[in-house]
Amino acid sequence: MNFHEFGFDDDLLDGIYAMGYETATPIQEKVIPPIIEGRDIIASAQTGTGKTAAFLLPVLHNLLTSPNDEHSINAMVIVPTRELAIQISQTLEGLTYYTSISSIAVYGGTGGASFAAEKKALSAGVDIVICTPGRMIAHLNMGYVNVKQLKYLVLDEADRMLDMGFHDDIIKIISYLPKERQNLMFSATMPPKIKQLALKILQNPVGIALALNKAPEKIVQEVFMIQEQQKIGLVKHVLSQKQFDSVIVFCSSKQNVKQLYAALKQARFSIEMIHSDLEQDKREQALLDFKNKKLKILVATDILSRGIDIEDIDLVINYDVPKDAEDYIHRIGRTARAASDGTAYTFVSGKEMGRFSRIEKTLGRPVPRGTVPEQFGPPPAARPPRSERPEGRNGKRPGGHKPGDKQRFKRKSKPKPRQQPGTP
Incomplete structure (x- = not known):
């Protein structure tokens, strides 16, 4: 379906095709049609499916074709x-290049000048x-944010926001908004x-x-069974x-990111890292250099697995196995x-x-196995299922229970005070 078939505003269409x-x-x-x-x-859809434009385009069209209060915030997009x-802000700038739509990104980790600019826009209207x-919430608590005429609320990556503990923050923000508004919720999982x-909401x-639970068919996937230290x-x-x-290499911990980055940097690879301990300006610069092909490799935690639109990535390496199939798909969906x-x-x-076996079960098929070069030694031995693990000398499996036993937990009694010699 071509974008002109949605009936978008002409100035918006110019931005769409320019992008x-x-x-x-x-x-x-x-x-798009029901939002208009x-x-x-x-809505739920995996990464790389065009969710950002799916909510931005109809909201922009409605803002351009209906009256709005120029002294109020008209639409709010909350992200994790x-x-x-x-x-999203960068995408928005491109789409609105030929329009009069104004926008601002409001996020932490910036200095006082940025906070002052945010305050000015949030109070004057955007x-x-x-x-x-x-x-x-930091701005709302100060009482100057003008949301009296807000018409659109978007929650993007809603599942991740809840995973990060933002439920109460979201509810608090919504308590400031008009009850009459249009709500759009996008989530990778349900x-x-x-x-x-x-x-x-x-x-x-x-x-x-x-x-x-389906990875794009254009991705060639392989699994390598390898010792952790290798x-x-x-x-x-x-x-x-x-x-x-x-190339993006995903690690499940900041410690592994730092360790792998140091090893690859020492080996003179063109590399940078992104994790939550890194200062915001350094994270932004690393991401910008990677997008502009000034460096070839990014080592990152899952902070980079969702919502970051970078095209032409040749290879994704899962250095650590992600926690579930959804995270696996989000990671490899970067390519x-x-x-x-x-x-x-x-x-x-x-x-x-x-x-990884559980991930494959959710995916509905095994991922092809790659060949590990001989110099890395034999692959790790698979752990047998619990039902096949050997019994101990007392006829019990590891954990202290015989097959079929129900596990019982006894409340520990409070120890009696020791009596002093000579006391009754």
Whole structure:
């Protein structure tokens, strides 16, 4: 479906085509018409499906074709991270280049000058605000944020915001907003907590869901069974065997990010790292240099796995196995975006085999196994299922229980005070 078929404002269409957009993605085709009609939306779709444009375009169209209060905030987009706020703000600037729409990104980790600029826009009025919860609450608490005429509220990556503990912050922000407004909720997954939040916020919503547990077919996936202590060596080997222009390596902890970064930096790879301990300006610069191809490799935590739109990534490496299938899909979905192909490698140590097996079960098929070079030694031994683990000398399995025993827990009694010699 071509974008002109939605009936968008002409100035907005100029921005759409200037950004290189031609045909709508499936999620855009499904959500744009009901948003233009004024319906509340709850939509789920995996990364790389075009969710950002799916809510920005109809909101922009409605702002351009209906009267609005220029002294109020007219639309608010709440996101979990600063990186996503910046990403959406940049997309918004491109789409609105030929229009009079104003916008501002509001997020923490910046200095006093940025806070003052945010205060001025939030009090004087701005068409669209993209914000993180904590920073917006800081402004709301000071009493100058003008949201009296707000018409649109968007919650992007709602599941991640709840995972990060922002439920109460979201509810507090909403308490400041007019009750009559249009609500749009986008989430990669739909656990019960998201449905409960939707019941509190949305009014008779249109529900739209795209497949969440299916990776893009253009991604070549491989799994490498490797000893934990050999992972750094295998990363070096992979990066040395072929010329990659753009690589993201995902680690599950800041400690692993720092350790891998130091090893690859010492090996003279073109590399930077992104994690939550890094200062905001350094994170932004690393991301900008990576987008502009000034550096080839980013080592990052899952802070980079969602909502960051970077095209032409050749390779994604899961240095650590992600916690579940959704995170796996979000990570590898950084590659094979737009019309490009991509490759995703996952390194699995012995202790991670069970977790990756559960991911494969959710995906509905096994991921092809890659060959680890002989110099890395034998692969880790798979841990047998509990039912097949050997019994101890007392006929019990590890954990102290015989097969079929029910585990019982006894309350520990409070020790009696010791009597002194000579006391009754």
